[in-house]
Amino acid sequence: MTALDPTAERAQRPPAEVRYADELAKLAADDGDPRPPGWALSLRAARRFILGDPAAGIRRKFVGDPSLIDRALVALATSRGLMLVGEPGTAKSLLSELLAAAISGDSTLTIQGGAATTEDQIRYSWNYALLVADGPSPRALVPAPLLRGMAQGRVVRFEEITRCPLEVQDCLLSPLSDRVLAVPELPGSDAMVFAREGFNVIATANTRDRGVNEMSAALKRRFNFETVFPIPDLATELELVEAEAGELLRRSGVTVPPRRDLLEVLVTTFRELRTGITERGDAMERLSSVMSTAEAVSVAHAVGLRGWFLRGEAGDAADVVACLAGTAAKDDAEDLARLRRYLEQQVSRRSGAQWQALHDARHLLPG
Ligand SMILES: Nc1ncnc2c1ncn2[C@@H]1O[C@H](COP(=O)(O)OP(=O)(O)OP(=O)(O)O)[C@@H](O)[C@H]1O
Ligand SMILES: [Mg+2]
Numbered sequence: 001m002t003a004l005d006p007t008a009e010r011a012q013r014p015p016a017e018v019r020y021a022d023e024l025a026k027l028a029a030d031d032g033d034p035r036p037p038g039w040a041l042s043l044r045a046a047r048r049f050i051l052g053d054p055a056a057g058i059r060r061k062f063v064g065d066p067s068l069i070d071r072a073l074v075a076l077a078t079s080r081g082l083m084l085v086g087e088p089g090t091a092k093s094l095l096s097e098l099l100a101a102a103i104s105g106d107s108t109l110t111i112q113g114g115a116a117t118t119e120d121q122i123r124y125s126w127n128y129a130l131l132v133a134d135g136p137s138p139r140a141l142v143p144a145p146l147l148r149g150m151a152q153g154r155v156v157r158f159e160e161i162t163r164c165p166l167e168v169q170d171c172l173l174s175p176l177s178d179r180v181l182a183v184p185e186l187p188g189s190d191a192m193v194f195a196r197e198g199f200n201v202i203a204t205a206n207t208r209d210r211g212v213n214e215m216s217a218a219l220k221r222r223f224n225f226e227t228v229f230p231i232p233d234l235a236t237e238l239e240l241v242e243a244e245a246g247e248l249l250r251r252s253g254v255t256v257p258p259r260r261d262l263l264e265v266l267v268t269t270f271r272e273l274r275t276g277i278t279e280r281g282d283a284m285e286r287l288s289s290v291m292s293t294a295e296a297v298s299v300a301h302a303v304g305l306r307g308w309f310l311r312g313e314a315g316d317a318a319d320v321v322a323c324l325a326g327t328a329a330k331d332d333a334e335d336l337a338r339l340r341r342y343l344e345q346q347v348s349r350r351s352g353a354q355w356q357a358l359h360d361a362r363h364l365l366p367g
Contacts, residue, residue, distance in 0.1 A: 015097065015101065015106075015107045015108050016061075016097045016098055016100075016101035016107050017101040017105050017106060017107055020049070020059075020061075020101070023049060023057070023058050023059070024040075024041075024049065024101065024102070024105065026056070026057070026058075027041055027045045027048060027049055027058065028040065028041060028045070030045075030056075031045040033045065036077040036197075036198075037197035037198065038153040038196060038197030038198020038199070039077075039103050039104075039198060040102070040103060040104060040105040041102050041103065043070075043073045043074070043077070045102075046073055046099070046102035046103060047066070047069050047070065047073060049061075049098065049101075049102045050062050050069050050095070050098045050099070050102060051066055051069055061094070061098055062091060062094060062095050062098060063091075063231055063236055063237075063240050064091075064095075064228065064229070064231070065229075068226060068228070071224075071226055072084070072095070072099060072226055073099070073103075075224035075226070076099065076103060076155065076200045076202070078224070079179070080176070080222055080223055080224050081172075081176050081200055081201035081202065081203060081222055081223045081224070082096075082099075082200070082201070082202045082203070082223065082224055082226065083161075083202075083203045083204075083205065083223035083224065083225045083226070084096060084202065084203070084204045084205070084226055084227075084228055085204070085205045085206075085207060085225060085226070085227050085228070086206070086207060086227050086228035086229060086230075087206070087207055087208070087229075087230060087290070087292065088206050088207075088208055088290045088292055088294075089290055089292020089293055089294030089295055090228045090229065090230050090292060090293070090294075091228065091293070091294070092204040092205075092206070092228050093159060093204055095228065096157050096159070096202040096204055097157070099155065099202055100154075100155040100156075100157055100202060103155050103198070103200075104153075104154035104155045104198060106154055106155075107155075107157065109145040109148055109149045109154055109155070109156045109157065110145060110156075110157040110158075110159060111144070111145050111146070111156070111157070111158045111159065112159050112160065113158060113159055113160040113161045113162070113163045113164040114160065114163050114164065115163060115164075115165070117163075117164045117165075117168055118168065119168055119171045120144065121144055122144055122145070122146050122158075122168070122171055122172075123144055123146050123147055123171060123181060124141055124142060124143050124144050124146075124147045124183065125142045125144065126140050126141065126142060127139075127140050127141075127142050136185040136186055136187075137186070138186065138190055141183065141186070145157075146171075146172070146175060146181065146201075147181060147183075147193060149195075149199050149201075150175060150179075150181055150193050150194070150195040150196065150199050151193055151196065152196065152198075152199075153195070153196030153197050153198030153199050154198055154199060155198070155199070155200050155201070155202060156199070156200070156201050156202075157201075157202050157203075157204075158172070158201055158202070158203040158204070159203075159204050160204060160205065160206065160209065161203040161204065161205055161215075162205040162206075162209055162214065162215060163209050166214065166215070166216060169215060169216065169219055170216055170218070170219060172201065172219060172222070173218060173219060173222065175195065175201070176201060176219075176222040176223075177222055179194065179195040179199070180192055180193065180194050180195065181193045181195075201223075203223065208290065230274070230292065230293060231293055234267065234268065234271060234279065237267050237271065237293055237296070238263060238264055238267045240293065240297075241263055241266070241267050241293065241296050241297050241300055242258065242260065242263050242300075244297045244300075245258050245263070245297050245300035245301050245304060246258060248297070248301040248304075249301060249304040249305070249308075252301070252304075252305060254304050254305065254308040254309075255308075256304075256307075256308060256313065256314045257314070258300055258303070258304050258314060258315065259314050259315070259316075259354075261352070261353070261354050262303070262314075262315065262316065262317060262320065262354050263300055264354070265317065265320070265352070265354040265355055265358055266296060266299060266300055266303070266320050267296055269320075269324070269342075269347075269358075270291045270292075270293075270295065270296040270299075271291075272284060272342070272346070273286060273287045273291045273328065273338075273339070273342060274286065274287070274291035274292070278346065284342070284346055285338045285341065285342070286338075287328055287332075287335045287338055287339065288331070288332045288334075288335055289327065289328050289329065289330045289331060289332060289335050290330075291327070291328070295327050298327075299320070299323045299324065299327055302319075302323045303315040303316075303319040303320055303323055306319040306322065306323070307319055316357060317354055317357035317358040317360075317361050318357070318361040318364055320358060320361075321343070321358065321361040321362060321364045321365060322361075322364050324339060324365075325339070325364075325365050325366055336365065336366070336367055339365065340362065340365055343358065343359060343362035343365070344359075344362060347359045347362075
């Protein structure tokens with residue numbers, strides 16, 4: 001085991017195939033259904049891995065429309081890639097990780113897109129010492145995720161693809177359409193890498209960044225697009241936040257679970273500030289900052305940490321206010337004022353001890 005081994009016990013967040021290794025092994029052992037060439041599981045087993053199957057002891061990992069999962073899996077069995085688009089924090093990255101873990105048993109062939117991403121980081125680069133000593137040879141080649149995925153027949157994840165320069169995105173064109181990658185520096189048959197069965201690409205793009213509109217039409221045609229929506233109802237979102245924050249707190253060494261009544265207030269607050277509609281259906285001001293489920297989970301985690309490590313308890317409404325400020329006022333100073341008005345005007349009308357405590361703690365907002 002090396003310091004970089006993702007299975008290392010103290011990894012903060014091991015990849016899905018390590019976290020759920022027991023479930024994947026069980027699903028594979030029981031899987032009698034037909035599977036596409038190169039896949040580690042059948043579509044039906046992959047679906048159960050992602051959406052859960054309580055009777056078989058498989059946890060639900062992604063909350064959402066089962067038909068989205070079916071479409072995503074079918075898309076990946078075709079000769080086009082899968083593009084997951086949606087608001088920030090709707091679990092696009094999580095879903096792509098789970099899909100890759102289910103299909104290839106490996107979610108780590110990942111390219112992180114950004115303004116400075118280069119083709120070398122996507123396709124391949126060279127070990128310059130060997131290149132200078134021996135000239136171009138397969139030994140001197142350093143494969144990046146795309147080349148490895150093609151050579152090994154695995155799913156490659158391309159995160160935040162639209163943040164990359166257009167010409168860099170376009171290096172996916174021939175791997176996706178002709179299923180081949182040229183390495184012109186190498187002689188003979190090494191100059192072409194043909195994708196093995198099981199290779200495909202899952203890209204994610206977030207609607208708040210530079211949009212998919214800027215992607216070339218040629219590349220768009222090579223992807224099936226699927227939109228991932230926020231969780232529609234309060235009860236489901238609350239259940240998810242409770243489970244996820246509970247797990248994060250356990251891993252952080254906190255031994256008291258988060259309080260359910262406080263989480264209900266927290267999740268309701270996030271939903272109202274996100275949508276600009278109260279749970280009763282009245283219109284109110286929404287924030288321009290991202291108030292996603294992923295952010296709600298991280299605030300619930302921070303609230304539990306504050307309570308436990310500062311005072312030895314579960315965390316309270318004052319911790320929620322203290323943590324909300326850092327989430328809600330990231331890119332727009334006006335959001336802090338909107339949050340203050342929410343705590344003063346909306347929260348004061350609610351009944352319940354935790355709502356009252358949230359209102360009483362409003363002075364903890366900075367500024
Ligand atoms: N529908 C959902 N099912 C399961 N977890 C969810 C869901 N929505 C949000 N989450 C939470 O959000 C976290 C994942 O967020 P993730 O980073 O995958 O979102 P994202 O859509 O990729 O965001 P970004 O656009 O910022 O990259 C999960 O770990 C989970 O806590
Ligand atoms: Mg993401």
